[in-house]
Amino acid sequence: EVQLVESGGGLLQPGRSLRLSCEASGFTFGDNAMHWVRQRPGGGLDWVSGISWDGSKTGYGDSVKGRSTISRDNAKNSLFLQMDSLRPEDTALYYCVRGQGTVLVSWGQGIMVIVSS
Amino acid sequence: IQLTQSPSFLSAYVGDTVTLTCRASQGIGYYLAWYQQKPGKAPKLVFDAASPLQSGVPSRFSGSGSGTEFTLTITSLQPEDFASYYCQQHSIYPITFGPGTKVEIK
Numbered sequence: 001e002v003q004l005v006e007s008g009g010g011l012l013q014p015g016r017s018l019r020l021s022c023e024a025s026g027f028t029f030g031d032n033a034m035h036w037v038r039q040r041p042g043g044g045l046d047w048v049s050g051i052s053w054d055g056s057k058t059g060y061g062d063s064v065k066g067r068s069t070i071s072r073d074n075a076k077n078s079l080f081l082q083m084d085s086l087r088p089e090d091t092a093l094y095y096c097v098r099g100q101g102t103v104l105v106s107w108g109q110g111i112m113v114i115v116s117s
Numbered sequence: 118i119q120l121t122q123s124p125s126f127l128s129a130y131v132g133d134t135v136t137l138t139c140r141a142s143q144g145i146g147y148y149l150a151w152y153q154q155k156p157g158k159a160p161k162l163v164f165d166a167a168s169p170l171q172s173g174v175p176s177r178f179s180g181s182g183s184g185t186e187f188t189l190t191i192t193s194l195q196p197e198d199f200a201s202y203y204c205q206q207h208s209i210y211p212i213t214f215g216p217g218t219k220v221e222i223k
Binding site (some may be wrong): 021035036044045046050059060061062065095100101102103104105107108109110 | 148150152154159160161162167168203205207210211212213214215216217218
């Protein structure tokens with residue numbers, strides 16, 4: 001069974017940095033692209049970032065580009081998202097997602113991030 | 118690439134057949150997927166136009182379209198199908214989603 005468990009969320013002040021982690025199991029992590037998708041309270045889905053199976057290619061959504069870095073450690077079946085200069089509008093539930101390329105096939109339960117002073 | 122979905126809200130009876138529409142601001146070939154999300158739950162992939170056969174998805178879910186216009190049809194709605202549905206283009210980065218269609222029980 002595919003399991004994706006996010007961690008690292010919580011209450012953070014504007015301007016601070018965030019590092020989310022996702023521990024994957026139940027599939028061959030190194031064979032899959034991985035993504036972060038977020039959902040603001042009561043809102044729709046917003047793709048944050050994606051990374052290829054080997055980490056050689058990355059992409060970012062317009063709202064986080066330039067202040068976020070996605071990375072992975074295939075030896076530890078782990079995905080990461082570093083986001084700097086946090087804003088109140090970054091408040092959202094952040095999902096770790098397994099991709100078949102850019103199709104989002106398996107989703108974690110999400111981790112809440114609240115940006116507030 | 119901007120995606121629009123219609124309708125935003127749909128009210129239907131169990132047993133009805135409904136069609137949801139997603140339009141892209143430019144051609145995306147067949148690179149359009151649909152996700153179902155129930156309240157408090159993570160989204161779930163229900164259809165990908167580029168790879169129509171998804172394991173574990175009931176056959177009452179079907180999709181069509183290419184280029185800029187796509188549809189998701191749910192035949193004979195079941196109680197568990199009442200949810201929000203989002204389309205997603207995966208043709209080029211950045212990946213984008215439509216604003217969603219909420220399907221509610223009449």
